[in-house]
Amino acid sequence: xxLRKSLLSLLALSSMSAFAEFKALPEKAPVxxxxxxxxxxxxxxxxxxxxxxxxxxxxxxxxxxxxxxxHGGDGRPVGVGVHGQRGGRGSPTVWNSxxxxxxxxxxxxxxxxxxxxxxxxxxxxxxMTSHDLxxxxxxxIPGYIQAFKAVFPKEAKPTIxxxxxxxxxxxxxxxxxxxxxxxxxxxxxxxxxxxxxxGMKLVDEIGxxxxxxxxxxxxxxxKMGEGHYQPFPQxxxxxxxxxxxxxxxxxxxxxxKKDDDKNLWRVPTWRxxxxxxxxxxxxxxxxxxxxxxxxxxxxxxxxxxxxxxSDIVGFLNALTGEFPKQTMPMLPNTANMTLTxxx
Amino acid sequence: xxLRKSLLSLLALSSMSAFAEFKALPEKAPVxxxxxxxxxxxxxxxxxxxxxxxxxxxxxxxxxxxxxxxHGGDGRPVGVGVHGQRGGRGSPTVWNSxxxxxxxxxxxxxxxxxxxxxxxxxxxxxxMTSHDLxxxxxxxIPGYIQAFKAVFPKEAKPTIxxxxxxxxxxxxxxxxxxxxxxxxxxxxxxxxxxxxxxGMKLVDEIGxxxxxxxxxxxxxxxKMGEGHYQPFPQxxxxxxxxxxxxxxxxxxxxxxKKDDDKNLWRVPTWRxxxxxxxxxxxxxxxxxxxxxxxxxxxxxxxxxxxxxxSDIVGFLNALTGEFPKQTMPMLPNTANMTLTxxx
Numbered sequence: 001x002x003l004r005k006s007l008l009s010l011l012a013l014s015s016m017s018a019f020a021e022f023k024a025l026p027e028k029a030p031v032x033x034x035x036x037x038x039x040x041x042x043x044x045x046x047x048x049x050x051x052x053x054x055x056x057x058x059x060x061x062x063x064x065x066x067x068x069x070x071h072g073g074d075g076r077p078v079g080v081g082v083h084g085q086r087g088g089r090g091s092p093t094v095w096n097s098x099x100x101x102x103x104x105x106x107x108x109x110x111x112x113x114x115x116x117x118x119x120x121x122x123x124x125x126x127x128m129t130s131h132d133l134x135x136x137x138x139x140x141i142p143g144y145i146q147a148f149k150a151v152f153p154k155e156a157k158p159t160i161x162x163x164x165x166x167x168x169x170x171x172x173x174x175x176x177x178x179x180x181x182x183x184x185x186x187x188x189x190x191x192x193x194x195x196x197x198x199g200m201k202l203v204d205e206i207g208x209x210x211x212x213x214x215x216x217x218x219x220x221x222x223k224m225g226e227g228h229y230q231p232f233p234q235x236x237x238x239x240x241x242x243x244x245x246x247x248x249x250x251x252x253x254x255x256x257k258k259d260d261d262k263n264l265w266r267v268p269t270w271r272x273x274x275x276x277x278x279x280x281x282x283x284x285x286x287x288x289x290x291x292x293x294x295x296x297x298x299x300x301x302x303x304x305x306x307x308x309x310s311d312i313v314g315f316l317n318a319l320t321g322e323f324p325k326q327t328m329p330m331l332p333n334t335a336n337m338t339l340t341x342x343x
Numbered sequence: 344x345x346l347r348k349s350l351l352s353l354l355a356l357s358s359m360s361a362f363a364e365f366k367a368l369p370e371k372a373p374v375x376x377x378x379x380x381x382x383x384x385x386x387x388x389x390x391x392x393x394x395x396x397x398x399x400x401x402x403x404x405x406x407x408x409x410x411x412x413x414h415g416g417d418g419r420p421v422g423v424g425v426h427g428q429r430g431g432r433g434s435p436t437v438w439n440s441x442x443x444x445x446x447x448x449x450x451x452x453x454x455x456x457x458x459x460x461x462x463x464x465x466x467x468x469x470x471m472t473s474h475d476l477x478x479x480x481x482x483x484i485p486g487y488i489q490a491f492k493a494v495f496p497k498e499a500k501p502t503i504x505x506x507x508x509x510x511x512x513x514x515x516x517x518x519x520x521x522x523x524x525x526x527x528x529x530x531x532x533x534x535x536x537x538x539x540x541x542g543m544k545l546v547d548e549i550g551x552x553x554x555x556x557x558x559x560x561x562x563x564x565x566k567m568g569e570g571h572y573q574p575f576p577q578x579x580x581x582x583x584x585x586x587x588x589x590x591x592x593x594x595x596x597x598x599x600k601k602d603d604d605k606n607l608w609r610v611p612t613w614r615x616x617x618x619x620x621x622x623x624x625x626x627x628x629x630x631x632x633x634x635x636x637x638x639x640x641x642x643x644x645x646x647x648x649x650x651x652x653s654d655i656v657g658f659l660n661a662l663t664g665e666f667p668k669q670t671m672p673m674l675p676n677t678a679n680m681t682l683t684x685x686x
Contacts, residue, residue: 050412059423064402069393070674077685080402084427086685275676288679317678328669331413333618335660336631342420342429 022200023215024185025271025321029098029172030224035113035165037172044147045170047329048163053137054120056082056127058340062119062167066094068174068326071275077283081119082127088249090283095323096271098172099216102227105281107266108255110225112168117160131160137339138163143332176272176321184318192318199315202308207300217270217319229264232280233298240294244284251281274317288313365543366558367528368614368664372441372515373567378456378508380515384494388513390487390672391506396480397463399425399470401683405462405510409437411517411669414618420626424462425470431592433626438666439614441515442559445570448624450609451598453568455511460503474503480682481506486675519615519664527661535661542658545651550643560613560662572607575623576641583637587627594624617660631656 031037048054049068052061065079066072072093074080079087089105097103103115119125120134128134138144138158148158148166155162181200183191192200203209211230214220219228233246241247252264265281278284279291292312296302304312374380391397392411395404408422409415415436417423422430432448440446446458462468463477471477481487481501491501498505524543526534535543546552554573557563562571576589584590595607608624621627622634635655639645647655 052410052413053418057423058417058419059407067395067674069671070395071676074401075396075681075683076401080400082427084425274678277677277679277681283685286680313679320676320678323673325673326671328412328671330666330668331410333414333663334620335617335663336620336656337629338418338620340418342626 021213021220022181022185022204022209023220024182025096025099025175025177025179025215027175027177029096029175031172032111032113032224035169037169038151040147041151041166041169042173043170043329044144044151045166045168046326047144047147047331048138048167049170050329051331053141053331053339054126054128054134056129057342058338060126062094062116065091065119065125068094071095071272071323072097072174073276075277077278079125081122081125085124085127087122087124089281090278092268093272093276094171095174095176096216096269096321098175099271100218100266100269101222101224102266105265105268106252106255107227107229112171113161113164116164116167116171135160135163140339141332141334147332173324176323179271179321180318181315182321193314195311195314196318197315199311199313200318202311203315206296206302208295208312211267211299212270219267228267229261230267230299231263232265233263235298235301238297240298244280244294245282246280246298249281270316270319272320274313274320288316292316364556364563365524365528365547365552366563367525368439368442368518368520368522368558370518370520372439372518374515375454375456375567378511380512381494383490384509384512385516386513386672387487387490387494388509388511389669390490390674391481391510392513393672394674396484396674396682397469397471397477399472400685401681403469405437405459408434408462408468411437414438414615414666415440415517416619418620420621422468424465424468428467428470430465430467432624433621435611436615436619437514438517438519439559439612439664441518442614443561443609443612444565444567445609448608448611449595449598450570450572455514456504456507459507459510459514478503478506483682484675484677490675516667519666522614522664523661524658525664536657538654538657539661540658542654542656543661545654546658549639549645551638551655554610554642555613562610571610572604573610573642574606575608576606578641578644581640583641587623587637588625589623589641592624613659613662615663617656617663631659635659 049062052058054061060082065074067074072095073091078089079091081087092105098112103109103112104118109115109118117131120128121131135158144158148155148162151166152162180191180196211219211228222228229252232251233241236247247263250262252261274288277288278286279288285291285294289309292309293304296304392405395401397404403425408417410417415438416434421432422434424430435448441455446452446455447461452458452461460474463471464474478501487501491498491505494509495505523534523539554562554571565571572595576584579590590606593605595604617631620631621629622631628634628637632652635652636647639647
């Protein structure tokens with residue numbers, strides 16, 4: 001107890017400077033040099049993002065699990081792909097994903113471009129048997145042939161890597177600026193209420209923001225492609241390990257098979273966290289209150305009081321941003337025939 | 344043979360007047376007196392139409408099968424609902440459905456309002472166990488409570504009938520005007536090419552337009568709620584009965600159980616038919632060419648020549664309209680919790 005208190009005092013001291021490191025969300029996401037943004041590319045990416053023909057039986061698009069009209073996820077514990085199959089993990093929100101330095105819960109993709117290629121050929125997600133099959137379908141759709149030609153004039157035909165580039169370009173505009181917190185950071189002190197300010201100080205004092213740092217609250221000081229990983233649970237042995245099945249999915253270890261990576265996870269964003277329940281990689285925790293309790297206990301060894309939970313939840317609610325209006329894409333058609341068989 | 348020829352001559356004669364009955368698509372659909380259109384109601388209906396929380400496990404919205412970004416259907420033989428379950432029939436396009444006097448392939452709903460209630464509680468579609476459960480979810484979403492109150496001020500809370508009204512109001516703006524055919528009808532004679540004009544005359548001469556009449560090519564002279572039904576096949580016994588399994592689904596009989604209604608179907612629209620493959624109630628016919636051949640044989644007893652098929656397909660392609668740009672709805676959220684369990 002004594003040690004804990006000393007540690008907390010130290011953290012409280014060190015947090016004074018960390019507190020100053022809170023950052024507003026930029027209006028634009030980082031863009032890789034080899035995939036510059038153009039309006040036509042973004043529009044093409046939007047069409048592909050919404051096109052269920054990119055799945056085996058024509059039922060699942062990127063948007064099915066990463067629903068941009070909702071909050072960028074699916075509101076479910078785990079994603080559902082073709083033939084009603086459930087995935088093993090929850091669908092992370094696509095909004096502000098451009099600020100994550102690595103993609104997927106385990107960081108197995110170094111970029112949005114790389115990420116976009118995965119679900120297409122995952123048998124329990126979009127279920128295509130190969131990327132060749134994906135691009136073969138795209139090449140049968142005249143409107144896509146034309147759009148790819150306009151966006152990528154050096155390539156005679158649509159390619160899978162260009163499809164991924166277009167999707168990533170679209171995802172880079174999915175930014176939710178101007179949350180109450182961002183307004184506060186830009187000087188509008190009334191944007192946060194007293195409880196939210198208490199919560200903001202508290203997350204810093206108890207140490208949440210040692211991982212949830214930076215403009216996206218998902219780890220700062222990392223280059224694109226370099227993830228910020230943390231063990232979860234950091235302190236195993238609490239009742240939550242079993243209650244929420246926190247240990248069976250080994251996280252980053254599933255990718256690297258390195259012992260040090262067991263139960264390591266990419267630090268997820270706090271942006272819009274209040275509206276993206278359920279929580280954690282397996283979606284087992286249904287409310288934000290409980291997620292806050294679980295985190296404090298498993299990562300920091302702290303049993304929060306109810307009032308503290310409310311304060312933190314209040315602050316996290318201040319991180320819900322503004323979702324910009326978008327036009328719906330119209331998917332290019334194939335006259336007189338269909339491309340999506342009943343399989 | 345002789346008799347057939349005489350009949351065809353008669354049809355050719357009578358068609359001279361029918362030809363004059365071709366009609367352009369109106370810019371506005373009929374609106375029932377008890378559900379007037381307002382912008383707020385349309386916007387609410389759009390949110391509900393796109394909201395997967397209206398399905399049991401949060402995976403299926405109206406838009407999943409009636410994809411307004413695509414062509415209003417799903418491009419599949421039959422729809423796919425919760426848990427990957429397949430329905431028994433293809434998903435009719437929602438575009439221009441407001442011009443159909445009855446809804447569903449078998450006309451079992453007299454209005455769009457009535458139609459909207461069906462898939463919600465169909466176990467292989469959205470899979471909700473009751474309408475009460477649907478409205479219970481809606482009533483837990485603060486943004487909906489507010490929107491319903493604004494649109495339906497007489498009711499204290501959201502109701503299922505008002506949800507259906509809002510969805511129907513949204514569907515009534517889903518109109519695709521200004522196809523080449525419509526432009527032609529309004530005097531722009533170059534909007535159709537020579538082949539398309541040949542095709543237009545041909546569908547009239549051989550009798551297709553005795554059923555596919557009116558502005559929506561789906562039966563004219565009927566009041567809302569009164570369907571125009573036809574047997575399909577009209578002339579059983581062709582190779583197509585077995586090839587495309589035309590007889591096992593008894594159509595309207597499944598609703599009424601009247602002998603006279605066996606294999607009766609609502610006359611489907613020709614609007615956007617070129618881009619809404621696959622064809623017929625069971626989606627067994629993959630291309631428009633083949634659909635035209637099947638129809639001529641089973642309904643009129645005619646074996647079309649390849650050139651005739653091409654001419655008719657050319658004309659049907661002239662019925663692809665313009666899909667108006669729409670904004671995406673943003674679905675109202677539920678802070679700190681989710682409504683869609685993993686079941």
